[in-house]
Amino acid sequence: MSNNKPSLYTSLSPALLHLYDVNSSIVVIIDVLRATSTIATALYNGAKAIVPVDSVAECIRIGKQIEAITAGERDGQIAEGLQQGNSPFEYSKEFIEGKTLVLTTTNGTKLLHMALEKGAKEIITGSFPNVDAVCNHLVKQNKNVILACAAWKNRINIEDTLFAGAVINTIQQHFSIACDSSQIAHTLYLQAQKDLYHFMQQHNASHYHRLTNFGLEKDIRYCLTPNIANVLPEYRDGKLQCAEK
């Protein structure tokens, strides 16, 4: 069963990330609703950089220090003391072009820092709005991959699992996948792909309900739309920036 393809694993919750060999893989941080969708959107619309931080206090401190916009949420709503929230619609070209954003979210930015602590050397972020950029990069790099879902406070969620499945569906022939979580994610995606939004509704996805209670159906529809902000956010020197082409 020897082959020379790199391996691909899926970690469906941050509480499972320690099971995988983070420091020899490209780690794809996945927080579909909404952190990584918003990161792709802000960079697509010309943000200079996004500084992901793992606490609101740190967000405020660094925001002042580098004179950047502070943004983020806790439990799906703008965190107190920050200027902006975590909706992709807040980051139009008019608003964000040329600016730097300091961002903290309940799950996504925390997972990114966890990956760093575990020794990750290559980190990118993935979401439906930039799914093709992610897939193209992973195929081109030809290295081991970990699809790392941010989940919701460590509980596995449908939307991040679906994104992992979408990536696997596109790039599977380039990787050796001996990982049941990846197979589960792929099977789920194949069931959902015709209408991701309908699948989320139908399957009572907990985050779908959390956000629709805040009136954010529009955000959800956007965050499930492939390739509308098709850039590759790469983490380097403390910042997420568009990869050079």
Next chain:
Amino acid sequence: MSNNKPSLYTSLSPALLHLYDVNSSIVVIIDVLRATSTIATALYNGAKAIVPVDSVAECIRIGKQIEAITAGERDGQIAEGLQQGNSPFEYSKEFIEGKTLVLTTTNGTKLLHMALEKGAKEIITGSFPNVDAVCNHLVKQNKNVILACAAWKNRINIEDTLFAGAVINTIQQHFSIACDSSQIAHTLYLQAQKDLYHFMQQHNASHYHRLTNFGLEKDIRYCLTPNIANVLPEYRDGKLQCAEK
């Protein structure tokens, strides 16, 4: 959205069990290949009791103390120093009737002890061979439920997830299920139910490969067969025994 149905959650890995309220729920320990299938089979064939222990040393010690049969595996093979392995075919009526078994396995018996440490007060074990007994019990009890998958060294596996999905498919209308892991397990089961064995083969399930490498296809087919050892193993006073009817 108030309703009076009890809740149902699925923990897809022991590393996620701490996220759920173990001590106010019936915890169903699930280790399809092969611990909980073997437990159901031994009890169905008349074993007096099964004492689950979490180490080989403890298994040998207690086996001597109570003059019971010692059994178990590590990494899918009989552990050194134990008399029997973890295959359901080792526990025929002729062999096991009236006897007590002390059992230790890589994942299932460890998870049972983890649930105990976290305060679980009601523990049963589930597998395809006793799926109806499990479902009937859960519906009748009308309490909160946690379907706790043993996984493989904390990595989520397809077979335990499928069993959780099978239970959900049968009892869902009796429970309030606000749990994406449960939805994922159910979706997976609906895809697989026509031929569970074929699904395992097709999806390259890691444990399927581990066991077929040991020549255990027969065990896998047995462990995926519903209701061929349809008893309800309940944990009480340190032992698993058939629930009284």
